[in-house]
Amino acid sequence: MRKIKLPALAAGLIASALALSWALLVLIVSVRPAQADGLAQETEKYCLSCHGNPDLKMTLPSGEQVSLYISAEDLQHSVHSPAGIECEACHTEIKTYPHPPITYTTRREMARTYYLACQKCHSSNYAKTQDSMHAQAAAAGNLDAPVCTDCHGAHNVRPPDEPRALISTTCGKCHTQINQDYVQSVHGGDLLTQDNPDVPVCTDCHGVHNIQDPRTAQFRVETPDLCARCHADAERMSKYGLSADVYGLYNLSWHGVDVAVYKAKWPTIWHESAVCTDCHGIHNIRRTSDPASKVNPANLLSTCQECHPGVGANWTAAWIGHNRIDPQRTPFLYYTEVFYRSLTPIVLWASILYVALQILHAAVERVRRSLP
Amino acid sequence: MDDTLSMETQQPQSEVVSQPVTFTRFDLSQRIEHLVFLTAFSLLAITGLAQKYAETSLGLVVLQFFGSIQGARTVHHIAAFIMMWSSVYHVVSVMYRIYVLRTPWSMMPVVDDFKHLVQDLRYYLGLSKHRGYYGRYNYAEKMEYLAVVWGTIIMGLTGFMMWNPITTTQYLPGEVIPAAKAAHGAEAVLAVLAIIIWHMYHVHIKRFNKSMFTGQITREEMEEEHPAELKQIESGAAWQPPSQDEIRKRQRIFIPVAVVVTIVLSLGVIGFVTVEPQTAITTIPKGETVAVFVPVTPTPRPTPLPTPTPELAAGVGADTWEGSFSALFQNRCGSCHGRTAVGGLNLGTYENALKGGASGPAIVPGDPDASVLVQIQSAGGHPGQLTIDELEQVIAWILAGAPER
Numbered sequence: 001m002r003k004i005k006l007p008a009l010a011a012g013l014i015a016s017a018l019a020l021s022w023a024l025l026v027l028i029v030s031v032r033p034a035q036a037d038g039l040a041q042e043t044e045k046y047c048l049s050c051h052g053n054p055d056l057k058m059t060l061p062s063g064e065q066v067s068l069y070i071s072a073e074d075l076q077h078s079v080h081s082p083a084g085i086e087c088e089a090c091h092t093e094i095k096t097y098p099h100p101p102i103t104y105t106t107r108r109e110m111a112r113t114y115y116l117a118c119q120k121c122h123s124s125n126y127a128k129t130q131d132s133m134h135a136q137a138a139a140a141g142n143l144d145a146p147v148c149t150d151c152h153g154a155h156n157v158r159p160p161d162e163p164r165a166l167i168s169t170t171c172g173k174c175h176t177q178i179n180q181d182y183v184q185s186v187h188g189g190d191l192l193t194q195d196n197p198d199v200p201v202c203t204d205c206h207g208v209h210n211i212q213d214p215r216t217a218q219f220r221v222e223t224p225d226l227c228a229r230c231h232a233d234a235e236r237m238s239k240y241g242l243s244a245d246v247y248g249l250y251n252l253s254w255h256g257v258d259v260a261v262y263k264a265k266w267p268t269i270w271h272e273s274a275v276c277t278d279c280h281g282i283h284n285i286r287r288t289s290d291p292a293s294k295v296n297p298a299n300l301l302s303t304c305q306e307c308h309p310g311v312g313a314n315w316t317a318a319w320i321g322h323n324r325i326d327p328q329r330t331p332f333l334y335y336t337e338v339f340y341r342s343l344t345p346i347v348l349w350a351s352i353l354y355v356a357l358q359i360l361h362a363a364v365e366r367v368r369r370s371l372p
Numbered sequence: 373m374d375d376t377l378s379m380e381t382q383q384p385q386s387e388v389v390s391q392p393v394t395f396t397r398f399d400l401s402q403r404i405e406h407l408v409f410l411t412a413f414s415l416l417a418i419t420g421l422a423q424k425y426a427e428t429s430l431g432l433v434v435l436q437f438f439g440s441i442q443g444a445r446t447v448h449h450i451a452a453f454i455m456m457w458s459s460v461y462h463v464v465s466v467m468y469r470i471y472v473l474r475t476p477w478s479m480m481p482v483v484d485d486f487k488h489l490v491q492d493l494r495y496y497l498g499l500s501k502h503r504g505y506y507g508r509y510n511y512a513e514k515m516e517y518l519a520v521v522w523g524t525i526i527m528g529l530t531g532f533m534m535w536n537p538i539t540t541t542q543y544l545p546g547e548v549i550p551a552a553k554a555a556h557g558a559e560a561v562l563a564v565l566a567i568i569i570w571h572m573y574h575v576h577i578k579r580f581n582k583s584m585f586t587g588q589i590t591r592e593e594m595e596e597e598h599p600a601e602l603k604q605i606e607s608g609a610a611w612q613p614p615s616q617d618e619i620r621k622r623q624r625i626f627i628p629v630a631v632v633v634t635i636v637l638s639l640g641v642i643g644f645v646t647v648e649p650q651t652a653i654t655t656i657p658k659g660e661t662v663a664v665f666v667p668v669t670p671t672p673r674p675t676p677l678p679t680p681t682p683e684l685a686a687g688v689g690a691d692t693w694e695g696s697f698s699a700l701f702q703n704r705c706g707s708c709h710g711r712t713a714v715g716g717l718n719l720g721t722y723e724n725a726l727k728g729g730a731s732g733p734a735i736v737p738g739d740p741d742a743s744v745l746v747q748i749q750s751a752g753g754h755p756g757q758l759t760i761d762e763l764e765q766v767i768a769w770i771l772a773g774a775p776e777r
Contacts, residue, residue, distance in 0.1 A: 083708070083714060084708060084713075084714045085707055085708055085714075089707035089708070090707075120703070120704070120707055120756060121707060121708075121755040121756045122755065123756075123757060124757065251427070254553075257423070257426050257427070257441075258441055260426065260427055261426045261427075261432065261435055261441045262441070264427075264432055265432055265435065265436055265440075266440065269440075272652065272653070307652045307653055308538065308651060308652050308653075309653060310538060311538050311541065312538070312541055312542050314541040314542070314544070314545055314546045315537075315538070315541045315546050316546060317541075317545055317546025317547045318537060318541060318546035318547065318548075318549035318550060319546070320547065320550050330547050330550070330551075331547075332545070332547045332548055332551035333547060333550050333551040333554055336551045336554045336555045336558070337554055337558070339555075340554070340555065340558030340559070340562070341558075343562065344558060344561065344562045344565075347562060347566060348562070348565055348566070348569065351566060351569045351570045352569055355569060355570070355573045357493070357496040357497070358496055358573070358578065360496070361495070361496040361497075361498070362578075364498070
């Protein structure tokens, strides 16, 4: 239909509505046979004349039955077909009927052969996937590891993040347990109920196409920075009454200093000091006020005991939380700091003045002695 | 309180002026104690401040020198252990000097010290002609000694809390642990800066005083630094060691007490470093253990067949439309800009490529800047993006007039 532009429009401006309809009809009728002849790209209707049959099947050498039915509706709602990218763009080896003989033996092999067509247009994303955890799993022999079409679909490719919750659903097709944890978390809950654009979905933390193994030492020491991308953003945190100091204060703590040193110098050496997820949970992060949260005051001691077995009830106060030093909440710490903030300058300035006085005096004496 | 002073007039013949008279200021045990203490102090300062300022580049360099933050911590702990032992030794040796040898309490501040300070300040300001008339230790030395005593106690107590936090929180509120850390760090900064300003100036810069290493001090230095003590020695009014009988008599009481004190303090030091062998587990459970995929029987991954490179027909140059660019465009752009002609552009034939699409001519021979294909591809992010090398080849071809054959 795209080709009927200028003549039809010109005619429409001059002629009546009836004349326009008539002209269109004539054009459609005259263009159609031409499309069927030009097989190269405008193949959709031609292919669907067979593949539009819901009962069309073939049996692969593995014995698996594959339905060859393609839903015209799926194609129409995909991102490709309306843009003119039709069957042959991906099925490059099929020019006409009869088709060339198939080279794959299993259904999975078929999927893994056809998805290679994606790189023709989406080369940079394809290159990223080659670097991903999924590609490593496949290289290690797990051919169920996902390829483009497993996440994006094949004939029904649609925008992957409309709505945003679609992303976690997509990942949850394989990572079921994790997705269940996630939907119950503060992040997942807000995503599903409010479509909140501030909460992270899987890909915000794990990356999109070049997803890396999150169990490495490197991922571990970079976790605080990952969380800080949102949790150190004062503007975003203020919407939820959350403090944006958590990252800065963590970096001053025992855990934070060790992790920062390992991140800076030995990122690939496994290190135990707690990062955000050790206390708050990973996919099941909840509000601190939630009784099921690992860092709810009622559960904090047992969370500490995961790494510090045998600690008593006073222990939790040794972690001043992500709070600033404050005379009410942390008086010992506050007055220690006040004491040294007063004592140190007094002692040092007195010393400096006293030493400076002696140096000055010695210099004056020397000058006086050298004078006649 | 270390005060074993003996006068050694090495040359009693006072007519030999060239030979300076020296006095023994510190005996060998005091000098060794000082060396051990200064070594431990320096190690503690370096490894401790590197932990306090771990995020700085200098801090990281030091930590790397010790192998890891754990390495620096281990050295810090060993140095702390040495310092605690030398402190135990110091307590017992001071007891010996005071009880058995009956030396004066020359390290205790007295009213005269304040008078000396005022006199010195007046002298340095030019208000007076004379400095204080000091004895064995002047106020500056006493202040430094007492600062070391104070600092060692603070560092020991706060160090214990950090080294043994689980034990500490059984008796004290948890908040004392971060408070101990704050005090430990602040006291360290104070101690190190005080050493640099006060100690460096008084014993190294003002006059390089070697007596802590050689044990000896010259008469001239005595006149300058300890005139009251010199006068006492020379008038015979200085402290004299008691008789051997007296010493033996007092030792009979001192030795059992010293043994008990040494055992108690030693147990304290050993308890300090062993009460809590482990504060945290060293193997945290890995976060994710859920098996996501069920492994399938490995089958070789299908690899796409390589596209055969077509032989060039006679009379066709390599860097021409027919030689290479037609195939390149068909491969990279053909899905949309073949016969489908998305946006009106069909790169299937040379003529159509020159004609271009809705945005203008895709290829303008000789003028890559005017060629829409170059404009779009240079901006990047186009589906079917050419690589940088390929784009450069296309530009070179257009500059050469975009020959067809």
